[in-house]
Amino acid sequence: MPDWKMTRVVVVLLAAFAPVYFFALMFVLPFQMTPFVDASMNWVFQYVGVPITFSITWVAMIYFERYRLANMVHLMRETTTAIPLRWRVFYGTNAMFVIVFFILPMATPILSIIGGLMLAGNVIYRMSVGKLGLIKPAAAIAVIVAIGLFLLPFFIMIQFIPGYLTVWEAILGGWSSFWFNVVYGVSQCLVNALSFGAPFYFVFFAAQEYDKGLYGQVYTRTPTARIRIGELILFVVFVVLYLPPIPTPMGTIYFLDQPWLFREFINYISLAIVVIMILVRWRLKVSDNSTMGGFSNILIVGLFLMVEIFFQTEVLVVTLTVWVAFLIFASVILANFMRASSREMY
DSSP: OOOHHHHHHHHHHHHHHHHHHHHHHHHHOSSOOOOSSSHHHHHHIIIIIHHHHHHHHHHHHHHHTHHHHHHHHHHHHHHTTTSOHHHHHHHHHHHHHHIIIIIHHHHHHHHHHHHHHHHHHHHHHHHHTTSSOOOHHHHHHHHHHHHHHHHHHHHHHHHHHHHHHHHHHHHHHTTTSHHHHHHHHHHHHHHHHHHHHHHHHHHHHHHHHHHHHHHSSOOOOOOHHHHHHHHHHHHHHHHHHHOOOEEETTEEEOOOOOTHHIIIIIHHHHHHHHHHHHHHHHHHTOOOOTTTOSHHHHHHHHHHHHHHHHOTTOHHHHHHHHHHHHHHHHHHHHHHHHHSOSSOOO
């Protein structure tokens, strides 16, 4: 039976994430919006008014589509069951990076205007057909409020977009600089750790197939938790090896800064593991995806490894791999959202 309680919890967490994200975003932005002469009003505008407006947009959208989103979460679980959790984490990591820094900040002001326009239109329509039952002074106030519901997001957009474009340009300009190397390095370490873990899953899968053929039932169980712990430990070791020292407000976090180990040794080993796994699966005609995932998953893993080995200095190629991983993840979400029913399921 589907775990509908879990899907509802996910939807609630999405709604809770919106205000946390937008309030945090306003406080970390390197620019100050100054639409007013008074400095205190500018502070209230940026750190209170803008995040509340942006948050309301997403919370309202999530509320109106709550059943479809819950059903989408269920469909996501069904359609991605064949992809191991470790690879879903990998795709999610890249998708989150793109969404947080590129998609949400630029798309939200436009969505706020559309939402405000729809809400204003609804208020005016309901008033015109007499559903609000307002007397003339109250009707005038309702019209003013309805217009404000559209003008406020528009006013925020013309203040926010020019400022964030400078941040966007700074991110793109620094795509091959320090912080991108940190983000990309973490993805590299994750890919390598997961590639090293794949053969262990396959060994136990092969043992289970042997049990089925010899005894007619499975006696060998895959120690999934232990393998995941091993992959986590390996991931931490790789991160410590790969990353440079990272300055933070609380002091510098020291790493070993040895990416050459990955370019010259570790990535070759990981790529060899991926190739061997593909050949073994092809030779034995294994259709199970519990070891390396499906074709698209193997393709993205191979891209990350080959880019790091052969094209590390090519910013365009490195950027493309991150965006391809994001687009695959986003396409799966969109396809399941379109499939999901907008009615409550039990």
